[in-house]
Amino acid sequence: MTEQVVLTEMDLTERFPESVKRDERKGYEGYIVKAEALLDVAKTVRDEMGYDYLSSVTGVDYLPDGLMESVYHFYRTIGGPALVLKVQTPRDQAVVPSLVSLYPGAEFQEREAWDLLGIRYEGHPDLRRILMWEGFAGHPLRKDWREPYYEEDAKPFKSRWPDGHVYRIEDKNPFHKNVDYPADFDPDKWIPDNDSSLYASLTKIQSSLSDSSLKTDTLIVNLGPQHPSTHGVFRMVVLLEGETIRALKPVMGYLHRNHEKIGERNTYLMNMPFTDRLDYLSSMSNNFGYAIAVEKLMGIKPPERAEYLRVIMAEFTRISNHLFAIGSLLNDLGAYFTPMLYAIEERELILDIFEAVAGSRMMCNYFRFGGVARDLPEGVYEKMRDLVYERLPRRIDELDLYLTNNEIIRARCEGVGVLTPEQAIAYSASGPLLRASGVPYDIRRADPYSIYDRFEFDVAVRYHGDVYDRYLVRMDEIRQSIRILQQAIRDLPEGPIQAGKPQYQVRVPPGEAYGRVEAPKGELGYYVVSNGKPNPWRYHVRAPSFVNITALETMAKGNKVADAVAILGSIDIVLGELDR
Amino acid sequence: MTDTELNKPGYEIPPEIKNQVAVTTIDRIYNWSRRSSIWPMMFGLACCAIEMICTAASRFDFARFGMEVMRPSPRQADLLLVSGTVTKKMVPQIVRLYNQMPEPKYVVAMGACASGGGPFKEGYNVVSGIDNYIPVDVYIPGCPPTPQALLHGLITLQKKIDNQTLREARWYKKGVSEVIPVPVLGPDIMDPREYELIREYSQKKSMEGQAEATAQEGVNPA
Numbered sequence: 001m002t003e004q005v006v007l008t009e010m011d012l013t014e015r016f017p018e019s020v021k022r023d024e025r026k027g028y029e030g031y032i033v034k035a036e037a038l039l040d041v042a043k044t045v046r047d048e049m050g051y052d053y054l055s056s057v058t059g060v061d062y063l064p065d066g067l068m069e070s071v072y073h074f075y076r077t078i079g080g081p082a083l084v085l086k087v088q089t090p091r092d093q094a095v096v097p098s099l100v101s102l103y104p105g106a107e108f109q110e111r112e113a114w115d116l117l118g119i120r121y122e123g124h125p126d127l128r129r130i131l132m133w134e135g136f137a138g139h140p141l142r143k144d145w146r147e148p149y150y151e152e153d154a155k156p157f158k159s160r161w162p163d164g165h166v167y168r169i170e171d172k173n174p175f176h177k178n179v180d181y182p183a184d185f186d187p188d189k190w191i192p193d194n195d196s197s198l199y200a201s202l203t204k205i206q207s208s209l210s211d212s213s214l215k216t217d218t219l220i221v222n223l224g225p226q227h228p229s230t231h232g233v234f235r236m237v238v239l240l241e242g243e244t245i246r247a248l249k250p251v252m253g254y255l256h257r258n259h260e261k262i263g264e265r266n267t268y269l270m271n272m273p274f275t276d277r278l279d280y281l282s283s284m285s286n287n288f289g290y291a292i293a294v295e296k297l298m299g300i301k302p303p304e305r306a307e308y309l310r311v312i313m314a315e316f317t318r319i320s321n322h323l324f325a326i327g328s329l330l331n332d333l334g335a336y337f338t339p340m341l342y343a344i345e346e347r348e349l350i351l352d353i354f355e356a357v358a359g360s361r362m363m364c365n366y367f368r369f370g371g372v373a374r375d376l377p378e379g380v381y382e383k384m385r386d387l388v389y390e391r392l393p394r395r396i397d398e399l400d401l402y403l404t405n406n407e408i409i410r411a412r413c414e415g416v417g418v419l420t421p422e423q424a425i426a427y428s429a430s431g432p433l434l435r436a437s438g439v440p441y442d443i444r445r446a447d448p449y450s451i452y453d454r455f456e457f458d459v460a461v462r463y464h465g466d467v468y469d470r471y472l473v474r475m476d477e478i479r480q481s482i483r484i485l486q487q488a489i490r491d492l493p494e495g496p497i498q499a500g501k502p503q504y505q506v507r508v509p510p511g512e513a514y515g516r517v518e519a520p521k522g523e524l525g526y527y528v529v530s531n532g533k534p535n536p537w538r539y540h541v542r543a544p545s546f547v548n549i550t551a552l553e554t555m556a557k558g559n560k561v562a563d564a565v566a567i568l569g570s571i572d573i574v575l576g577e578l579d580r
Numbered sequence: 581m582t583d584t585e586l587n588k589p590g591y592e593i594p595p596e597i598k599n600q601v602a603v604t605t606i607d608r609i610y611n612w613s614r615r616s617s618i619w620p621m622m623f624g625l626a627c628c629a630i631e632m633i634c635t636a637a638s639r640f641d642f643a644r645f646g647m648e649v650m651r652p653s654p655r656q657a658d659l660l661l662v663s664g665t666v667t668k669k670m671v672p673q674i675v676r677l678y679n680q681m682p683e684p685k686y687v688v689a690m691g692a693c694a695s696g697g698g699p700f701k702e703g704y705n706v707v708s709g710i711d712n713y714i715p716v717d718v719y720i721p722g723c724p725p726t727p728q729a730l731l732h733g734l735i736t737l738q739k740k741i742d743n744q745t746l747r748e749a750r751w752y753k754k755g756v757s758e759v760i761p762v763p764v765l766g767p768d769i770m771d772p773r774e775y776e777l778i779r780e781y782s783q784k785k786s787m788e789g790q791a792e793a794t795a796q797e798g799v800n801p802a
Binding site for chain 1: 673707726767777
C-alpha cells in the first residue's frame with residue numbers, strides 16, 4: 001500500500017445537518033443517523049473518513065421508548081478508536097437499509113439481528129434466519145418475548161432469593177419440557193421448512209452459472225452438522241460443479257445456546273462464567289473482553305499485579321488455542337491425530353497452570369471487575385517461568401521443524417483459499433485471518449488495552465493470504481506470545497489483585513460500552529448497555545469466529561471440495577462462539 | 581477383566597488342560613468382548629468435546645480401556661457420547677444418528693448440559709437433557725467433566741455392560757427394535773408422539789386468550 005491515505009476528521013452533524021445528530025444520552029457516544037440517510041453517511045465514513053472496517057453490527061431493543069436501535073461500530077485498520085453510528089426505528093416497523101453493499105462483513109451480523117431482534121435490513125441479499133430455524137415463532141431477543149422457562153425478567157429470582165424456595169422449572173411447564181407453542185396451532189397442518197429457503201438461495205447461483213455452452217450438472221453436498229472436520233456442529237452446503245466449489249453457504253445455530261438472552265437476565269458478574277463457554281478453547285481471553293467492557297462502564301481500573309496476571313493468562317490462552325488450531329488444521333489435512341498429540345501435550349501443561357490458578361482446566365472464570373479472582377498459588381510462578389523460558393520455545397521449534405516445511409502440507413496449503421487484503425478488510429475479518437492477508441491489524445497495537453503498550457512484541461503478519469500463511473501467522477504469534485510472557489513474568493509486581501473490595505453485585509452506571517480484545521481467534525467485542533439496574537439491558541458478543549466465517553464462501557469458491565475442509569480449518573472456528 | 585472372572589464354569593476342569601481350555605457362559609464372553617471394544621462415535625457438540633479429545637490424547641488415553649477407535653459414522657459405532665449442549669436445532673440430527681446406530685448401542689450423557697440442560701437450561705433453544713429424546717445409560721456430571729471423570733463414566737458403562745444377559749438384552753428380543761420418531765422443527769421443537777398434547781395445549785391457550793380479551797372488554801367498555 002504505497003499511496004498516502006488522507007484522513008479527514010469531520011463532524012458528521014455538519015456534513016449531514018438534516019439527518020445526523022449526536023447521541024446525547026448520558027453515557028452514550030457516537031451519532032444517531034436517520035434510517036434513509038444511513039447508506040450515504042456510511043459511504044462518507046468509509047471513503048472520506050477512512051473507517052474501512054465495520055467491526056460490529058447489532059441491535060438494541062429499547063422497549064420503554066418503543067425504539068429499536070441498530071448499532072454500528074466502525075474502525076480504521078490503521079488504528080484508533082471507534083466511530084459509532086446508530087439508527088433508531090419504531091419497534092413495530094424496524095426497517096433499516098442494509099450495509100452489505102458497502103461492508104460485506106455485515107452480512108451475517110445483519111442476519112443475526114434480523115433473526116434475534118426482528119430488524120429487517122432492506123436490500124440484504126439473503127435475509128434469512130441464521131441461528132434459529134425458519135419458522136421459529138418470534139424474535140427471541142426482543143424484550144417482550146418470553147422463553148418457555150420464563151420466570152422473571154431479571155435474576156436473582158425472588159422465588160429463590162431471599163426466600164430460598166427451590167423447585168424445578170420443568171414442573172411448571174405443561175409439557176415438562178422446554179417448549180411452548182402459539183395459540184391455535186395445529187401440528188398436523190405444519191409444513192416444516194426443511195431448508196427449502198436455503199437451497200433456494202443456492203439455486204439462484206446455480207441458474208446464473210448455466211450460460212456456458214457445455215451442459216454440466218451441479219451437485220449440492222451437505223457437510224455436517226455431524227462431520228469430523230467441521231470443528232463441532234457446523235454445517236456447510238456446497239454447490240459443486242465436478243469437484244469445484246461454485247457456491248457455499250454456511251449453516252449455523254446448532255449450538256445456539258442463547259447466550260445473550262440468558263446474559264440479559266443475569267447480573268453482571270453472573271455472566272463471567274458464561275463468557276468462558278463462548279470460545280471454550282480460550283476462556284481467559286473471553287473473560288478479558290467482558291471485564292474490559294464492564295470496567296469501561298464502571299470507570300475503574302485493576303491494580304498493577306492484576307493487569308500483569310491478566311496479560312499472562314491471556315497470552316497463555318493464545319498459545320494453547322493456536323496449538324489446538326494447528327493440531328486440528330493438520331487433522332483436517334489428513335495427518336490424523338499425530339500432530340494433534342504434540343499440540344495437546346503442551347496444551348495440557350498450560351491447562352495445569354489454569355487449573356492451579358483458577359480451579360478449572362477449561363472454564364476458568366478467573367477475571368473479576370477491577371481485578372482477578374485469585375492470586376497465584378505456591379509453585380505456579382516457577383512453573384510458568386520454566387514453561388516460557390525453557391520448555392515452550394524448544395517445543396515450538398520442534399513442532400515447526402516437523403510441520404512447516406513438510407512437502408505435503410505445503411502442497412495442500414499454499415495458494416489455497418486466498419483472501420486478498422481488500423477482501424479481508426471488507427469482510428471484517430480479524431485475527432490471524434486478517435493478518436495472514438497482509439493487514440498488520442492487531443488490537444493490542446492498534447487500540448491498546450490493559451498494559452499491552454508496555455511490552456515489546458511484533459505484530460505477526462504474512463502476505464499471501466492463503467491457508468499456509470494462516471498457519472504461519474499462528475506459529476509466529478505463539479512465538480510473540482512467548483516473548484510477551486517472558487517480559488510479563490519477569491516484571492510481575494507484588495501487590496493487591498483486586499481494586500477495592502470484591503463485590504458480587506456491582507453498580508454499573510447507565511450508558512453503553514464496547515470493549516474489545518485481540519482474542520486468539522480475532523477481535524472479540526462485547527457491547528454492553530446498562531440502564532443502572534443490576535442486570536445488563538443489552539449484552540451482545542461480537543464473536544470473531546462468527547464474523548470471520550462470512551469470508552468462507554469467497555475463500556472456498558473455485559477451490560476443490562477437499563480444500564473446503566482445510567480452508568475452514570484455517571479460519572479456526574469454534575462453535576460455542578460462532579453460535580453463542 | 582482377569583482370566584478368573586471370565587473363566588468361572590462352576591465345575592472342575594482337569595488340571596492338565598487348565599491353560600488351554602476356557603469354559604465360560606455365552607453372557608460372559610459376549611459382555612467381555614463388548615466392553616473391551618467400545619467404539620465411540622466421533623461426535624462433538626460443545627465444550628465437552630474438547631475434553632473428550634483430551635481424554636483420547638496422550639495424557640489420559642482411553643485406548644487403555646479399549647475405546648480408541650472413534651468412528652465418525654453412526655453405522656460403525658457402539659457408543660453415542662453426547663458431549664455438550666443439545667439444542668433444539670440439533671436434536672433431530674442426534675435422534676437420527678441414534679436411530680442409525682446398530683444394536684447394541686449405548687448412550688453416555690457427558691456433562692451438565694447433556695444430562696439436564698446445565699447452565700444454559702433456561703435458554704429458548706436448549707433441550708433440558710438429551711434423555712428427553714433418547715435413552716441414556718450413564719450420566720457424567722461436570723461442566724465440563726474432567727478427563728478423569730469421563731474415564732470414570734466410561735468405566736461405569738463397562739460395569740453396566742458386564743451385567744447384561746442375553747435373556748434381557750433388548751436387541752435379542754423378538755421383533756424389530758423401536759425407532760425413535762425424529763422431532764420436527766415447528767414454531768418450537770415438536771415430538772411427533774406429543775401432537776395430541778400440543779393441539780390441546782394451543783387450543784386451551786387460544787381459549788384463554790379469548791376469555792381474557794372478553795374479560796378486559798367487560799372491565800373497560802370502550
